[in-house]
Amino acid sequence: MIDTHTHVDARSSEDFEMMYLSGIDTIVTCGFYPYKLTNETVLLNHLERILHYDTKRVGEYGIDLKVALGIHPANTEIKPDLIYENLYKWIENKDIIAIGEIGLEDLTEEEYQIFKGQLDIAEETKTPVIVHTPRKNKKKVLKEILTILPDHISPELVVIDHVNQNIVGELIDTDYTLGLTVQPQKMDKEEAIAILKEYGFDRFLLNSDMSNKPSDPLSVAKTVRELQRLDFEKKEIEKVASKNAKKFYKI
Numbered sequence: 001m002i003d004t005h006t007h008v009d010a011r012s013s014e015d016f017e018m019m020y021l022s023g024i025d026t027i028v029t030c031g032f033y034p035y036k037l038t039n040e041t042v043l044l045n046h047l048e049r050i051l052h053y054d055t056k057r058v059g060e061y062g063i064d065l066k067v068a069l070g071i072h073p074a075n076t077e078i079k080p081d082l083i084y085e086n087l088y089k090w091i092e093n094k095d096i097i098a099i100g101e102i103g104l105e106d107l108t109e110e111e112y113q114i115f116k117g118q119l120d121i122a123e124e125t126k127t128p129v130i131v132h133t134p135r136k137n138k139k140k141v142l143k144e145i146l147t148i149l150p151d152h153i154s155p156e157l158v159v160i161d162h163v164n165q166n167i168v169g170e171l172i173d174t175d176y177t178l179g180l181t182v183q184p185q186k187m188d189k190e191e192a193i194a195i196l197k198e199y200g201f202d203r204f205l206l207n208s209d210m211s212n213k214p215s216d217p218l219s220v221a222k223t224v225r226e227l228q229r230l231d232f233e234k235k236e237i238e239k240v241a242s243k244n245a246k247k248f249y250k251i
C-alpha cells in the first residue's frame, strides 16, 4: 500500500513501524514548515532535512520514502528564488518525484505568484505537482486554483488533494487526479468510501496527510481494509491502494 501524502518530518519512528506492519510499503512525504519562517534558508534546511535525513529514518522501518518538495502556501512569506533553483537541481538529480505540496490558502498576492512559479517549473520539467486545497474556504479557493491551472500545466501532471464530498462534483469531469485525505477533522473513511462508491476508483489516490495536526498514520490501511471487508472488487481496491499512485508518480 502507498500513503500518497504525508509529512513524516512531524512524525515519530513508532508511526513508521506501525505503518509497515499494517502493509504500507511506500510513503510520499511533502514539504511544509509549520513554524514562522525568518528567511528562505530556514525553508531550504527543512526541505533538505526531509530529503537527506527522513528518507533514511523511514527507510530503517522497511518503508520506501518518496519525496515531494516545494513551497507550501502557508510558507510563502519568503523570497522563492533559492527554493526554485534547488527544485531544478532536485528534479534533475531525480531526488524528488513531485513538487509539493503547493497551492493557495489565504489568496495573498505572494501565494498566487509562488503557486504559478512552481506550476511553471513543473510544466517545464514535466514533474507531477501535489496541489493542496485548504480546510477553510475550500470551494472558493478551489475555484481560483481551477482558473489558474489550465494556463500553467498539463492536467496529467496534477493531483488535487484533500478532495471531499463538497467539491468532488466540481472535479470529477476534469482530467486531474484526485486525492482523498482520511484524517481526523478532515474526512473519515466512510466519506472516502462513499466517494469511491459513487465515482469509481480510477481517478483517486488515498492518503493520511499525517502531520503535526491530529492524524491517523493507519488511515490508509484502515480504509483499504474496510473496502475489503465491504467486498469491493479486489482489482478496484488495488487502484487506490497503490496502482493509481504508481502510475501518477511513475514509481
Ligand SMILES: [Zn+2]
Pocket (backbone or CB within 6 Å): 005, 006, 007, 030, 032, 101, 209, 211
Ligand atoms: Zn499536507
